[in-house]
Amino acid sequence: MKTTTICFANNKGGSGKSTTCCNIGYELSKMGYKVLVLDGDMQMNLSLSLFGEDEVLQSAQNGNNIYTAITQGDDIEKYIKPTKYENLDAVLSSSLMSNIEFDLFSKWQREFILKNCLNNIKQSNKYDFILLDAPPTLGGWVMNMLCASDYLIIPVEASPWGLFGLANMFEFFATVNQINPEISLLGIAVTKVDTRKNYFKQTVDALQNTEGVHLFQNFVRTDSSIEWAQDASLPVAVYKPSARSAKEYKALTEEVVSLVNR
Ligand SMILES: Nc1ncnc2c1ncn2[C@@H]1O[C@H](COP(=O)(O)OP(=O)(O)OP(=O)(O)O)[C@@H](O)[C@H]1O
Numbered sequence: 001m002k003t004t005t006i007c008f009a010n011n012k013g014g015s016g017k018s019t020t021c022c023n024i025g026y027e028l029s030k031m032g033y034k035v036l037v038l039d040g041d042m043q044m045n046l047s048l049s050l051f052g053e054d055e056v057l058q059s060a061q062n063g064n065n066i067y068t069a070i071t072q073g074d075d076i077e078k079y080i081k082p083t084k085y086e087n088l089d090a091v092l093s094s095s096l097m098s099n100i101e102f103d104l105f106s107k108w109q110r111e112f113i114l115k116n117c118l119n120n121i122k123q124s125n126k127y128d129f130i131l132l133d134a135p136p137t138l139g140g141w142v143m144n145m146l147c148a149s150d151y152l153i154i155p156v157e158a159s160p161w162g163l164f165g166l167a168n169m170f171e172f173f174a175t176v177n178q179i180n181p182e183i184s185l186l187g188i189a190v191t192k193v194d195t196r197k198n199y200f201k202q203t204v205d206a207l208q209n210t211e212g213v214h215l216f217q218n219f220v221r222t223d224s225s226i227e228w229a230q231d232a233s234l235p236v237a238v239y240k241p242s243a244r245s246a247k248e249y250k251a252l253t254e255e256v257v258s259l260v261n262r
């Protein structure tokens with residue numbers, strides 16, 4: 001099967017990118033797909049959601065991370081770290097990713113550095129899915145992540161400011177589309193939904209009326225198990241299989257699979 005690469009991006013911070021990337025990645029691996037998740041953010045949240053702090057800091061310090069791969073223009077294979085879960089591997093991040101825009105600036109064909117690093121692993125079709133967790137920015141690095149992707153998923157927080165700035169994301173995506181015509185917007189995933197609050201309905205109505213954009217039917221509601229799971233560096237379905245959000249992420253993952261053209 002051909003590798004499908006999906007990037008989770010939204011310039012709005014805290015919209016659920018890392019949480020969604022981690023939990024969809026885990027659910028896909030549980031469904032039997034071979035999955036690689038890649039942390040592209042200097043905050044290292046995706047790395048920390050799968051590995052303990054010591055291991056993440058060790059990778060950040062010893063060069064076994066995305067920053068070294070990009071700055072050296074290396075094959076990503078060298079930087080892959082298996083997780084403790086079957087079918088799920090990861091590339092960790094480093095706080096040095098704070099320099100990435102500067103480092104990319106002087107590079108030849110700078111939009112395609114990540115794409116080139118992923119080239120061999122994609123050609124080999126070793127993974128069914130590669131999931132990329134983007135930082136909350138819209139610059140050359142996120143451009144790289146989107147130029148290496150087949151699909152974009154935009155996690156949106158169901159809050160008054162969750163929609164603010166989404167127009168910038170769409171505009172950025174339109175620019176990316178000119179450079180990478182292969183990429184399509186798979187959909188918007190609504191996260192951190194509090195169904196007790198009416199505000200959530202307003203977010204959904206607004207998104208439903210956005211032309212040409214698929215809104216995932218499966219929302220993820222606010223659930224404290226997510227935070228406890230992250231505190232324990234575990235996917236929520238491992239931390240507490242009966243958690244509501246674990247079921248919701250499973251349903252969302254099934255919806256993603258049904259939409260992906262494989
Ligand atoms: N369904 C949920 N229920 C409760 N808390 C959640 C849920 N989803 C995410 N969170 C919390 O919201 C915060 C932001 O989530 P997350 O880190 O996934 O967003 P992000 O978009 O990756 O943020 P950033 O833009 O900083 O990279 C985290 O503290 C996380 O624990």
Ligand SMILES: [Mg+2]
Nearest residue numbers: 017018041045
């Ligand atoms: Mg994040």
